[in-house]
Amino acid sequence: MEFDPNEHQHLRYNPLRDEWVLVSPHRLKRPWSGQVDKPQEEEIPPYDPHNPLCPGNIRSNGCRNEDYKKTFVFDNDFPALQEDVCKPPESGDPLFQVAPAAGQCKVMCFHPLSNVTLPLMSHQEIVEVINKWITVMQEMMLSFKWVQIFENKGAIMGCSNPHPHCQIWASSYLPNEARLSDRNQKQYYEKFGRPMLLDYASKESKSGKRTIVENKHWIAVVPYWATWPYQVLLLPKRHVMRLTDVTEEEKDSLAKAMKLFLTKYDNLFQVSFPYSMGWHGAPTGADLETDTNHWQLHAHYYPPLLRSATVRKFMVGYEMLAQPQRDLTAEQAAEKLRNLPIEHYKTSFKKTGAL
Numbered sequence: 001m002e003f004d005p006n007e008h009q010h011l012r013y014n015p016l017r018d019e020w021v022l023v024s025p026h027r028l029k030r031p032w033s034g035q036v037d038k039p040q041e042e043e044i045p046p047y048d049p050h051n052p053l054c055p056g057n058i059r060s061n062g063c064r065n066e067d068y069k070k071t072f073v074f075d076n077d078f079p080a081l082q083e084d085v086c087k088p089p090e091s092g093d094p095l096f097q098v099a100p101a102a103g104q105c106k107v108m109c110f111h112p113l114s115n116v117t118l119p120l121m122s123h124q125e126i127v128e129v130i131n132k133w134i135t136v137m138q139e140m141m142l143s144f145k146w147v148q149i150f151e152n153k154g155a156i157m158g159c160s161n162p163h164p165h166c167q168i169w170a171s172s173y174l175p176n177e178a179r180l181s182d183r184n185q186k187q188y189y190e191k192f193g194r195p196m197l198l199d200y201a202s203k204e205s206k207s208g209k210r211t212i213v214e215n216k217h218w219i220a221v222v223p224y225w226a227t228w229p230y231q232v233l234l235l236p237k238r239h240v241m242r243l244t245d246v247t248e249e250e251k252d253s254l255a256k257a258m259k260l261f262l263t264k265y266d267n268l269f270q271v272s273f274p275y276s277m278g279w280h281g282a283p284t285g286a287d288l289e290t291d292t293n294h295w296q297l298h299a300h301y302y303p304p305l306l307r308s309a310t311v312r313k314f315m316v317g318y319e320m321l322a323q324p325q326r327d328l329t330a331e332q333a334a335e336k337l338r339n340l341p342i343e344h345y346k347t348s349f350k351k352t353g354a355l
């Protein structure tokens, strides 16, 4: 019998995390008696006088938001990282290590209206978001080793507020994910003399099997080693180390790529697709002066949904105790997303009155 990756179980290697994922496509044939129906989507009002992220409203700390018309950035009123705090004494015990942590946390609203998420925004509004990400990065990267831009979207992801927003946490240290990614990209660069993810982007572009959206400057794929069913890796096709290095033309086509694949995300289960996403680029602060050529800018999208708007994948059991496992292959997930309409279901519903 010949090996068929859509039929036969196998392990796939994630070179960014130096870990393996178990792929078991034969399990897709098992009967499913769980919930598959689409629940009524909660209508989010464009403005809520009690929402602390809306323009002109008062936040928990008593500050009033600007009456913003585009994006709006403010210091998180409940920051997980602060700048001038007491440092812990060294422990000297290998089993009870402790290290100082300093940082800054900001919140960024994408749009003045609470019901306008990224895929529903105009091209220019998405460009505004990208520009603001870059401005905040430029400012925070001078003082901090790592600036993590992340969007936690949807109540299912524990997001506390439906208003379209992201957070930016800047830290004096490299967080775990960044440390892993830095080490593995460096090892690949030392071995092959090229940035790992630049090679990856070019191989994915040639194959097309896992591509969802591709344009002149960007490619969005379900990565070969994806653990979440509809995970996406978005990356530039030329060597770009940081978000602050993208050109005007690249910003423009990034906005187009985001609009397209985020629309497909929403269209998959006809719901505002929940996920956690974040940008990873070369470390900053003192590392702005070091050689970080092994880095390639990229964004990870980790959506939890599996079968419907409510049926999610849990990373529990074998995943927690042994290693990640998936049924649907990355190629099957990519094909599903690729074949979805490019018009948002809410827009087509408005036009035709039917889904």
Ligand code: H2U
Pocket: 052, 053, 058, 059, 060, 061, 075, 076, 077, 078, 079, 107, 152, 158, 159, 160, 161, 167
């Ligand atoms: P999440 O919805 O992803 O939890 O992000 C909302 C953030 O906004 C959260 O970190 C902050 C919370 O601390 N926030 C304020 O800074 N001020 C407020 O008045 C409400 C929420």
